[in-house]
Amino acid sequence: MHRPFSYKLNIFLFLLPALILFVGILIAPIAMSAYYSLTEWNGLGIPKFIGLQNYVELFTSKSINIMRALKNAMLLAVLSVCIQLPFALLLALKLSRHVKGERWYLAIYFMPVLISSVVIGQLWIKIYNPEYGALNMFLRSVGLDSWTRIWLGDKNVAFGACLVPILWQYVGYHMLLMYAGIKGMPADLNEAAMLDGCTPAQVSWYITIPYIRPILRVSVIFAVTGSLKSFDMIYVLTNGGPNHATELPSTLMINLLFLRNRYGMGSTIAVMLIVLCFVFAMLINLAFKEEK
Amino acid sequence: MADMKVKQPKGVKLDHISKIYKDPKTGKDFYAVHDVALDIAPGSFVTLLGPSGCGKTTTLRMIAGFESPDEGEIYLGGEPINALTPNKRDTAMVFQSYALFPHYNVFDNVAYGLKLRKVPKNEIRDRVEKILGLVELSGMEQRMTNQLSGGQQQRVALARALVVEPGVLLFDEPLSNLDAKLRVQMRTEIRRIQQALGITAVYVTHDQSEAMAISDQIILMKQGVIAQMGSPMEIYYKPNSEFVADFIGECNFLHGKVSENAEKGAIVSLPAGKVAVRTEKKRNPGEACEIVLRPEAITIGDEGMLPCRVELSCFMGSYQNYHVRVGEELVKITDNCPLNKKIFQTGEQAYISFDPECAHLL
Numbered sequence: 125m126h127r128p129f130s131y132k133l134n135i136f137l138f139l140l141p142a143l144i145l146f147v148g149i150l151i152a153p154i155a156m157s158a159y160y161s162l163t164e165w166n167g168l169g170i171p172k173f174i175g176l177q178n179y180v181e182l183f184t185s186k187s188i189n190i191m192r193a194l195k196n197a198m199l200l201a202v203l204s205v206c207i208q209l210p211f212a213l214l215l216a217l218k219l220s221r222h223v224k225g226e227r228w229y230l231a232i233y234f235m236p237v238l239i240s241s242v243v244i245g246q247l248w249i250k251i252y253n254p255e256y257g258a259l260n261m262f263l264r265s266v267g268l269d270s271w272t273r274i275w276l277g278d279k280n281v282a283f284g285a286c287l288v289p290i291l292w293q294y295v296g297y298h299m300l301l302m303y304a305g306i307k308g309m310p311a312d313l314n315e316a317a318m319l320d321g322c323t324p325a326q327v328s329w330y331i332t333i334p335y336i337r338p339i340l341r342v343s344v345i346f347a348v349t350g351s352l353k354s355f356d357m358i359y360v361l362t363n364g365g366p367n368h369a370t371e372l373p374s375t376l377m378i379n380l381l382f383l384r385n386r387y388g389m390g391s392t393i394a395v396m397l398i399v400l401c402f403v404f405a406m407l408i409n410l411a412f413k414e415e416k
Numbered sequence: 417m418a419d420m421k422v423k424q425p426k427g428v429k430l431d432h433i434s435k436i437y438k439d440p441k442t443g444k445d446f447y448a449v450h451d452v453a454l455d456i457a458p459g460s461f462v463t464l465l466g467p468s469g470c471g472k473t474t475t476l477r478m479i480a481g482f483e484s485p486d487e488g489e490i491y492l493g494g495e496p497i498n499a500l501t502p503n504k505r506d507t508a509m510v511f512q513s514y515a516l517f518p519h520y521n522v523f524d525n526v527a528y529g530l531k532l533r534k535v536p537k538n539e540i541r542d543r544v545e546k547i548l549g550l551v552e553l554s555g556m557e558q559r560m561t562n563q564l565s566g567g568q569q570q571r572v573a574l575a576r577a578l579v580v581e582p583g584v585l586l587f588d589e590p591l592s593n594l595d596a597k598l599r600v601q602m603r604t605e606i607r608r609i610q611q612a613l614g615i616t617a618v619y620v621t622h623d624q625s626e627a628m629a630i631s632d633q634i635i636l637m638k639q640g641v642i643a644q645m646g647s648p649m650e651i652y653y654k655p656n657s658e659f660v661a662d663f664i665g666e667c668n669f670l671h672g673k674v675s676e677n678a679e680k681g682a683i684v685s686l687p688a689g690k691v692a693v694r695t696e697k698k699r700n701p702g703e704a705c706e707i708v709l710r711p712e713a714i715t716i717g718d719e720g721m722l723p724c725r726v727e728l729s730c731f732m733g734s735y736q737n738y739h740v741r742v743g744e745e746l747v748k749i750t751d752n753c754p755l756n757k758k759i760f761q762t763g764e765q766a767y768i769s770f771d772p773e774c775a776h777l778l
């Protein structure tokens with residue numbers, strides 16, 4: 125009679141360490157951020173509870189200008205979904221068709237994912253350097269001197285210049301996810317479609333892409349939430365400048381937290397990011413919902 | 417069903433085709449299929465049978481166009497097809513894994529090939545409904561494939577292959593994933609539908625009972641070459657080698673020497689005695705030979721042709737199973753309907769007999 129209880133107790137005891145870690149590392153900081161977002165706090169002393177004032181200020185303050193940062197993040201998310209993912213999908217489809225040197229191509233495309241964003245950022249700073257950078261040197265060498273810019277210092281082009289390395293860095297990551305999905309697809313499906321009269325392009329469009337739909341969903345979620353949370357590359361390249369032109373919610377949050385010592389407001393942005401990521405993940409899941 | 421005859425079943429001719437692969441371990445080339453030549457008549461059901469690695473699936477895949485022969489030419493309906501891609505050949509295939517598109521329902525899976533061929537919508541609907549009726553899946557059009565049982569999925573796969581009215585229908589071990597009972601049921605269904613439509617079918621299996629049950633002709637393969645081809649009865653009763661005899665059903669081999677040629681066969685001298693065996697080919701006296709005997713062709717009694725000692729006697733319901741020692745050789749006997757017959761027990765002495773017509777000399 126006591127066996128089921130003892131069995132459940134065993135399960136609970138085995139799960140307890142993981143539960144403690146999960147609560148301690150993930151849930152507790154979120155809960156604390158939620159609490160601090162309702163306070164005025166400089167990181168020292170006792171936080172002063174101010175209700176929703178931080179939220180009101182966040183969306184109305186022109187000095188913080190969260191809407192500009194959000195607009196940049198959304199643009200990054202849209203470009204990730206519309207450029208980065210289709211490009212990764214094309215590469216995955218191509219490489220999965222027994223291309224000669226398949227493994228080498230995979231390794232090369234995946235390499236930027238393995239390298240630290242700081243290193244990649246430094247590399248692109250060199251490329252964009254107005255004096256000796258490869259980009260301007262190339263433009264000058266082909267007679268396009270008028271196209272040369274101070275790429276990371278000109279507020280009109282700085283964000284565009286930052287987007288290139290950010291999108292480029294994670295193409296290999298999404299490509300590998302999709303490649304694994306395509307490789308996991310039974311060869312019979314492709315062969316059956318070919319016998320039915322499909323061309324290779326039709327096989328990709330009508331069979332392969334629908335088959336890897338769950339992986340595409342994960343990729344879209346990662347691309348969108350990753351764009352909302354994006355921080356490191358922008359921080360290295362421009363730190364949100366010039367004149368906040370490349371500001372993202374995360375860079376704004378760091379500046380508020382560590383430069384202006386506004387821990388309450390920084391936490392407000394953190395909570396907003398968590399909510400946004402959660403909402404977008406839900407919406408994407410809904411959009412990809414399959415007929416059961 | 418009369419209006420569902422295929423347009424024109426096509427014959428298949430394999431003109432000395434070979435396929436060479438590289439052994440990944442040794443790096444050396446080897447023949448997966450070697451010099452296979454055969455003619456498949458339009459409307460016939462031919463099975464490629466053999467153990468794993470014998471080249472049967474490679475041969476089928478060459479007909480489908482997924483592999484290209486390194487030597488020889490394949491003809492479909494008299495036309496050479498080596499240069500054609502799979503979608504340009506007039507074939508359809510039922511796969512071992514069914515290969516149903518998981519994101520399509522039953523109707524869309526079956527209609528897929530017709531849509532690609534730009535068949536008008538009304539005609540697609542009519543043809544899909546008819547073919548689903550033929551495979552007894554009417555009313556399941558809107559179900560997703562993961563809502564079907566293994567047998568139903570196999571029927572959808574069959575319907576999808578049939579609906580495009582191919583000249584030749586190819587089967588790659590289509591029943592391997594089904595349980596034993598369903599396998600028997602489905603193979604009967606496949607044969608019924610093939611005969612009803614008059615379609616040419618090439619079927620790959622390693623299950624000899626399946627091959628016997630459904631084929632007009634069996635092509636038995638071993639290590640890339642054809643070991644024997646013929647009707648199921650020919651292959652069963654007139655095997656041309658120990659491999660064929662052993663692969664198709666259970667078999668006993670009695671080793672001896674030809675003693676003399678008789679009027680309708682030969683007298684074979686065995687260590688346990690002399691026996692007459694029917695053979696069409698004259699043998700040289702003194703030549704070593706093997707007598708192939710099926711277990712059900714042998715009877716056991718107090719009198720007979722060769723003395724034996726019973727080593728195992730086991731009641732199996734519909735038959736009594738004996739293992740007896742004849743000289744040095746172990747012989748298996750299936751004695752059907754053992755009721756009212758004398759049952760020999762382990763250790764008893766007895767005699768075995770057989771009809772010379774049912775023995776085959778190798």
